[in-house]
Amino acid sequence: MNKVRENYVRPLDLKHGRVDMTHGSGGRAMAQLIEELFAKHFDNEFLRQGNDGSVLPPLTLGGRLVMSCDGHVVSPLFFPGGDIGCLSVHGTLNDVAVMGAQPLYLAASFILEEGLPLADLARIVASMAKAAKDAGVPIVTGDTKVVEAGKADGIFITTTGVGVLPEGVALSGDRARPGDVILLSGTLGDHGMAIMAQRESLGFSAPILSDTAALHGLIAAMLATGADIRCLRDPTRGGLATTLNEIARQSGVGMMLDEAAIPVNGEVAAACEFLGLDPLYVANEGKLVAVVAAADADRLLAAMRAHPQGARAAKIGTVLVDDHHFVQMTTGFGGRRIVDWLTGEQLPRIC
Amino acid sequence: MCLAIPARVAEILGGDQAVVDLGGVRKEVSLALLDDVSVGDYVIVHVGYALQKLDPEEAARTLALFAEMGKPA
Amino acid sequence: MKYVDEFRDGGLARGLAVAIAAEASPARRYSFMEFCGGHTHAISRYGVGDLLPAHVRMVHGPGCPVCVLPIGRVDMAIALALRHGVILCTYGDCLRVPASDGLSLMKAKAGVGNMRGDVRMVYSSADALKIAQDNPGRQVVFFAIGFETTTPPTAVVIKQAAALGLDNFSVLCCHVLTPSAISNILESPEVRELGTVPLDGFIGPAHVSTVIGSAPYEFFAEEFRKPVVIAGFEPLDVMQAILMLVRQVNEGRAEVENEFARAVTREGNLKAQNLVSEIFELRRAFEWRGLGLVPYSALKIRREYARFDAEVRFPLDYRSVADNKACECGAILRGVKRPQDCKLFGTVCTPENPIGSCMVSSEGACAAHYTYGRYKDTQ
Numbered sequence A: 001m002n003k004v005r006e007n008y009v010r011p012l013d014l015k016h017g018r019v020d021m022t023h024g025s026g027g028r029a030m031a032q033l034i035e036e037l038f039a040k041h042f043d044n045e046f047l048r049q050g051n052d053g054s055v056l057p058p059l060t061l062g063g064r065l066v067m068s069c070d071g072h073v074v075s076p077l078f079f080p081g082g083d084i085g086c087l088s089v090h091g092t093l094n095d096v097a098v099m100g101a102q103p104l105y106l107a108a109s110f111i112l113e114e115g116l117p118l119a120d121l122a123r124i125v126a127s128m129a130k131a132a133k134d135a136g137v138p139i140v141t142g143d144t145k146v147v148e149a150g151k152a153d154g155i156f157i158t159t160t161g162v163g164v165l166p167e168g169v170a171l172s173g174d175r176a177r178p179g180d181v182i183l184l185s186g187t188l189g190d191h192g193m194a195i196m197a198q199r200e201s202l203g204f205s206a207p208i209l210s211d212t213a214a215l216h217g218l219i220a221a222m223l224a225t226g227a228d229i230r231c232l233r234d235p236t237r238g239g240l241a242t243t244l245n246e247i248a249r250q251s252g253v254g255m256m257l258d259e260a261a262i263p264v265n266g267e268v269a270a271a272c273e274f275l276g277l278d279p280l281y282v283a284n285e286g287k288l289v290a291v292v293a294a295a296d297a298d299r300l301l302a303a304m305r306a307h308p309q310g311a312r313a314a315k316i317g318t319v320l321v322d323d324h325h326f327v328q329m330t331t332g333f334g335g336r337r338i339v340d341w342l343t344g345e346q347l348p349r350i351c
Numbered sequence B: 001m002c003l004a005i006p007a008r009v010a011e012i013l014g015g016d017q018a019v020v021d022l023g024g025v026r027k028e029v030s031l032a033l034l035d036d037v038s039v040g041d042y043v044i045v046h047v048g049y050a051l052q053k054l055d056p057e058e059a060a061r062t063l064a065l066f067a068e069m070g071k072p073a
Numbered sequence C: 001m002k003y004v005d006e007f008r009d010g011g012l013a014r015g016l017a018v019a020i021a022a023e024a025s026p027a028r029r030y031s032f033m034e035f036c037g038g039h040t041h042a043i044s045r046y047g048v049g050d051l052l053p054a055h056v057r058m059v060h061g062p063g064c065p066v067c068v069l070p071i072g073r074v075d076m077a078i079a080l081a082l083r084h085g086v087i088l089c090t091y092g093d094c095l096r097v098p099a100s101d102g103l104s105l106m107k108a109k110a111g112v113g114n115m116r117g118d119v120r121m122v123y124s125s126a127d128a129l130k131i132a133q134d135n136p137g138r139q140v141v142f143f144a145i146g147f148e149t150t151t152p153p154t155a156v157v158i159k160q161a162a163a164l165g166l167d168n169f170s171v172l173c174c175h176v177l178t179p180s181a182i183s184n185i186l187e188s189p190e191v192r193e194l195g196t197v198p199l200d201g202f203i204g205p206a207h208v209s210t211v212i213g214s215a216p217y218e219f220f221a222e223e224f225r226k227p228v229v230i231a232g233f234e235p236l237d238v239m240q241a242i243l244m245l246v247r248q249v250n251e252g253r254a255e256v257e258n259e260f261a262r263a264v265t266r267e268g269n270l271k272a273q274n275l276v277s278e279i280f281e282l283r284r285a286f287e288w289r290g291l292g293l294v295p296y297s298a299l300k301i302r303r304e305y306a307r308f309d310a311e312v313r314f315p316l317d318y319r320s321v322a323d324n325k326a327c328e329c330g331a332i333l334r335g336v337k338r339p340q341d342c343k344l345f346g347t348v349c350t351p352e353n354p355i356g357s358c359m360v361s362s363e364g365a366c367a368a369h370y371t372y373g374r375y376k377d378t379q
Helices: A028-042 A084-097 A118-135 A190-196 A216-224 A239-251 A266-275 A294-306 B056-069 C010-023 C037-046 C071-082 C105-110 C125-134 C151-164 C178-187 C207-212 C215-223 C235-250 C270-279 C303-308 C329-333 C365-378
Strands: A064-072 A102-113 A139-147 A155-165 A181-184 A229-233 A254-258 A289-292 A314-320 A327-330 A336-338 B005-014 B017-022 B025-030 B042-046 B049-053 C030-036 C056-063 C087-091 C118-122 C140-146 C169-175 C201-204 C228-230 C256-258 C280-282 C285-288 C292-295 C299-301
Touching (some): A028 A139, A064 A084, A084 A118, A084 A155, A118 A139, A118 A155, A190 A266, A229 A239, A239 A254, A239 A289, A266 B025, A289 A294, A294 A314, B005 B025, B025 B042, B042 C207, B049 C151, B056 C010, B056 C235, C030 C037, C030 C178, C037 C235, C037 C365, C056 C329, C071 C169, C087 C105, C087 C125, C105 C118, C118 C125, C125 C140, C140 C151, C151 C169, C169 C303, C178 C207, C178 C215, C215 C256, C228 C235
Parallel strands (some): A102 A139, C087 C140, C140 C169, C201 C228, C228 C256
Antiparallel strands (some): A102 A155, A327 A336, B005 B017, B005 B042, B042 B049, C285 C292
16 A cells, blocks of 8 residues: 655646646635745745744834835736736836835735746746846745636735935926936837737837836946936836826826937837837836936946946936926927827727 | 728738838738739738728828928028 | 838928918918827927917817717727627727716726626727637727728728628728818808808828828819828928928918828729728718718718628617717817817826726817927916
């Protein structure tokens, strides 16, 4: 008679297996999923504590805490230049970093849809782990839930980031002043169009890569210049247009942009033409906008361009006095127009 | 109305379908509304259909005319 | 992008702007209607108006298929989705058009009471046909809107559906005709008798004309003595067309000229025209938002293809619905008023909460002015 092997569990079938309801039941299957997938990839001293929460060391640097949270839903889950895993790390890190803070820790919550291939989940988790490791920010706690097939879109990932804001740094959307200069770290629309080009119904093939990236390295280099930076933002959903309108409203100012100075990759511009979209409204996941005192603008721009993530940084406009808080633009054609908030959602149009 | 854009025919697929190229972006379109389209032609694409061929000589003439009419008299 | 970027060149634009300013006589005013929303959009997006002298004024026309779509037709599409349980396929442009009872296709998709419409956005008529093939157990209706540019692709899929013997595909046909709308404007009392809308000429449609050719406009030039310049949708095309119109007016000519010769011939696309007349026939009359009932201004599906006609297949009644009383879309679509003349503009009617159709489509006169040009109202 065979001897019963105590506590034997067959390893997860990462080739053909799929997420099922037991993976969220709180039982052995869930423990196994966490152990063989999440804990294995994310491994760090805090997760190894194995408790409901992680105990973190006291802050030695001083400064205040910054915390930000971001839910990630994207279809398709894998796209040229990235996937929902690294996106969920970059998105939240960037929200912490544009506050001027140094990101320290991440937390991640997963909603898995019954039927999600475990191979896909493993790829996503590995990508998240790599993004976190590259950024030097550990994922210290997490949670997993499973919902029935049809009640989610494969996987939703919510991440929370904590960072520390050094004394003296105060970046805020209400600090833009007339005369300030607006800098953009690189090309617009790469992420949004990379996703759009994957939609089967549009029948596209375009060599467009998502720009998803963690920006805290670039931001650290910018802060190190000592330039009087009023505000940093990453123009994600709603694109540059929405971000600038938010800042204009918060600060009670207007803006004038120079269309010719705004960098857009040729393929992104072409894909936008096909679909009737405007790159100013398309999402980015690895770009930032800086509003800076005019006297420091050139110095800051030089520092941005010296960093690989800011090689195509440009001075794209200035802040004005305007009671209507309009963001306007001198068009490449020589006219003038408003760059308004995004209305509704960006839909391909025929007219 | 009628968002449409000129794109170069990069490949004829048969079954009235073709691949067009616009600035490095490729898209499959229908040629059902045109006859005699060849690779290299520019066609005006609307809602996934090529509507008309673009005449390169006329395009060059129009551009020249812009320059000429815009010259100070 | 070849054949695109060259036609947006700012340097050439300055040259044309100087020429227009030099040739437009300061002794008179010039009012030109750009019929198409495509031109309206180009003028606003590139700021063409800033390059024109003050006495050359552009009047926006009704050439936006979403804007002229009457509420009653959207109501029919919503009824198909909610009450008849079909998969309703639509171009993205139609999703947000306000219909009766505060509804839109977007809201029908999200759900109304305990009903939820299966509304799917398509990029092409071919996508709708494919959805029908992929869902043999469901009725699939394509909500077909648009002018002569968008009609041939609808004709193609109806013909393909017939060849495939598909019995779950039909079309709610709302295709309309450009020349009838131009006639309607030229015959309107405001233009003809009252003179409240001075119209010195038209910029003719770009892509519509690639299909129908330039010949149909000759009637307007002769009968109404109005110059017509067919122009491409790039901003330099528009500038050039304005200069050509100014010259015609100055020289007392009323001719059809073709600035968009790179894609428009006199005859147009005969293959597309033949296909359209094989599948469609004229409607006796069709209601346009803003213009009212316009005789012979739209198409319906011929009897031979009636089984692909959603209005035959489903018990649908068309009910004319009046616009919001304070909404000036009608007058704006006829060129009688400007968006900023409407009390609702920018107050209760905004792109987020459109009351009238001109605020919905990005090329509607109100949306274009709100989105791109309203800084001018503050100066």
